[in-house]
Amino acid sequence: MSFWTRFRTNIGAMVGVVLLIAVIAIAVFAPLIFANDPWQMVQRPFLPPFSREDLLLGTDTLGRDVAAQLAYGARVSLLVGLVSTLVALLIGVPLGALAGFYGGLVDEGAMRFTEFFQTIPNFALAIVLVAIFEPTLSSITLAIAIVSWPPVARLVRAEVMSVRKREFVDAAMLAGLTKRRILVRQVLPNTLSPIIVMASLMVATAILLESSLSFLGLGDPNAMSWGYMIGAARTVIRSAWWLSFFPGVAIIITVLALNLIGEGLNDALNPHLSRRKGRA
Amino acid sequence: MSVLAIIVSRLAKAALTLLAIAVLNFCLLHAAPGDPAVVLAGEAGAADEQMIAQLRERFGLDQPFGVQLWKYVSGVAMLDLGYSFRQGAPVIDLIADRLPATLLLTGVAFVISLVCGIALGVAAAARVGKPQDSLLTTFALLFYATPLYWAALMAVLVFSVWLGWLPGFGYETVGAGYTGWARVIDIAKHLVLPALTLGLFFMAVYMRMTRASMLEVSNADFVKTGRAKGLSDKVIRRRHILRNAILPVVTLAGLQAGQLIGGAVLTETVFAWPGIGRLMFESLAARDYNTILGVFLVSAAMVILFNIVTDIVYRLVDPRIGARA
């Protein structure tokens, strides 16, 4: 069975894909779907959901359109999730690859460095970084990347070490190829599957992290985000529960979709690990 | 290598790590936009010229970088984490005051999540492919995707506001003047919602890990040996699979203690739980950097200590480790 057949027949993964496509579509087409600016007061504050057709999810404490806020919040979540994951990969993959491939002192140094970052409670570090460098989209993204790369480095190192032991790498050495070429052309391509799986799960974690930071008031004040919405509505939860409820559901749906896709990818890329098969 | 030797070497390593964090803290303070003296004063309000000048002198901010660094790090080594101008108290005192509440919350949440997570993971693995397994894994997936603080808010809404079963704020009933057991019960009641909502996410994590680990170990050759001996599936699961499967889960759980502390910041914020997480949140709004960095350092120290304990427990449980080292 090919990768696609396995992925397509995984119900969970397909549900994840559909949900994610929906979230992406809403984020991309937010200005077309919602006429209201998410920052602008459009109605009286605390309008309950489903009470007006044009304001499906009601209004917030300042009379702003909650549905529009959700749509624009999707942009921030997806953007921060994706970019911070890419940055984390940019740090973690080279570091792990060099450590695993060259071993010795390079490995020792790189792993001590990674261990140090892994020991530090990552959410606390993210808080400290964003608090000190003023919350902006880029500082938040960078902070999340800085606390998320160590697992990547460890995974890549372990994978590279296991691939490096395989005989085709020895064969490439004997063919007179340079070490760098062997690492890039022979070893790294064989570590791709687990990196892809991990990356998809990291986007989900990054979205959760971003929303948590925003919830604490460490969001970019110029970007509407789900965590900020919940944080702002926290004090009025007794009277206006929906202001906290809907953004939370949006986060769950997005994170769940990404996790489902990640698991689907894992099952499809490593079939021997996930399913038991009868063999002669 | 004896356990004592391991402890000594691990403590030495821990001291180095903490030293590195102290240096990191110092660098962050200096990297923060603006005059370090003003940063240190935070929004202490007054921030008049005279006070800033005093601060500059007190922290030697006019001295060379190396001297400043040495002063800061040696201060940290003496448990001097600076002064919170906002709260008008040394940071270490503020933290010492709040630490017990955090230890209680995270400790209870950790035990609940680990015990329940492992139990549910074992249950799911035993029924792999059956409806109960699907149900459990679906719930785990859902909890895994739920933001901690949102779960906490919803718990307050449902169990405190709507149903009125449990208190949704604080550590104990203020002004009730409970003593002895009555106080313990009061605190326990206040603890239920924060501990459960903090534990829920981690329970999902541990359940998924346990399930995967159980399934993996059940393919091991020695499981087949067990069946060939005529052992029942129940005995094999309990005596052979479980122990081998749980070891990695417990190690990973130990390594994840740091995340639990991070989660505590959120949970304590929602439940107004008077721990160091709440302290950090309050300091964020006040831009009280000394306190923020102090909490950061102490939470890292807690994680390191916890990792050492897990490591030693692991060495005692797994016969292979001690011999290999």
Added chain:
Amino acid sequence: MSTLAIEHLTIGLPEGADRPFAVEDVSMTIDKGQILCVVGESGSGKSMTANALMGLLPRGVTVKAGHAMFEGRDVLRLPEAEKMALRGAQVAMIFQEPMTALNPLMRIGDQIAEVFAAHDRFTQAERRKKALDLIREVQLPDPEKIIRAYPFQLSGGQRQRAMIAMALALEPKLLIADEPTTALDVTTQAQILKLILDLRDRRGMAVMFITHDFGVVAEIADEVIVMREGRVVERGTAAAVLKYPQHDYTRRLLDAIPTGMLPEQRALSETPALEIKGLRKIYRTGGGFFREAREVRAVDDVSLTVARGEVLGLVGESGSGKSTLGRTAVRLVTPDGGQVLVGGVDLAALPEEELRTQRHKVQMIFQDPYASLNPRQRILGAITDGPIARGTPRREAEERAKELLEVVGLGADAASRFPHEFSGGQRQRIGIARALAMDPELIIADEAVSALDVSIQAQVLDLLRDLRERMGLSILFITHDLRVAAQLCDRIAVMQRGKLVEIGPVHDIFLKPQKDYTKQLLAAVPGSDWEQRNESA
């Protein structure tokens, strides 16, 4: 009456498998005190038959038809509870991988005592005593210590003995042994085989012994059944099957393993292709703050020469340092001392950059056909990478690659395919083509046929022999299997614990070994007696 009688057993595979039945219409009987060897290559269904008897078939694999009568009952159709009572008590089983077949977290004594507990026999104290007796019976040293040991503290052979102790605990009437010596060194294998023979004599139990190795068959079998693709192709007494095989397949299997007929001696060239002088490699493990370092002399002052056009066999058991020597000779491992001279150049002394330009002189054929080709690279790339890196124009390199694929018997169209499209034997041929593409002065074959089934092994050896004649290849042939070495090599070098024990022409080593270790090694080769009988016949 026979202990076990299997009648018309058919085992179905799940849908999507490469064939509908793992085992088809198989019948066999084993009498009390008899050893029946079930012989076959991988995929022959021999292990499935054993697993079916034990009720240990993998998920999705089911018994479709047939009976297995044991003590008047059909064990294939017993309710689960009765099967459980039978397993370990009446029918016991030991497995191929002693390294993984024991629970790593449980003491050996407890794992043995567990058998009694599972069947509710004896008190706690009696169980301990019985476990001690069993450990003694399988001749493990220092029983009091072994009983408290964890599996990782035992060697492979010791673990297999512990497994046997466990199997014997309740005096089963039938012992099923599924390739129990395949993962062991020859000398250990010989000891375990002897132990099984002794126990059979002493206890009079029936043994079903599954193996792929006719040498082992010759050592212990009373009766033999040969299986192929799920069917029985031949059966009879050991003597009859070994001497007068009826079926073509059996004959091929027997031909494939060397008969002890040594190749004719060839005249060797005077010019050396490879000279190794005083080579040393020491591995240091551990070594840290609180630990003291341990030293293993993997290669300890070894000197030898491979003449141009010669095949030198390098034999030894695991841990003898033969593979390290091979890897040092191609400078995949840098030695701690000594010289590796190829065409006058000392590979051991070259700096990295210069080494890369000299790499082509010595090439290697690897052991694991599944790990030696990059799964993401087409065959053409795998073969041409080296020549192109050396400066051969791409077109020329590709032409040559296709030629070489023809030479190794695969055909030029193999070039555009990926490794997963080939079988293990075919992959080894690709590995050979890859080595030849560099026009090396010497090829090192590191256990190059060990991972293959015997019949495939024979084909690859034929190819190597053919290439040796046609291209005048010089080969350092590293193997643990003396029988394989005998087929191909002009001279043999024997290694033990890093040292060169003995080196000489193949006839001298096999017929007039000088050193005790060489004699031991030769005596341990399964079926060696029978080989000599065959030779004299």
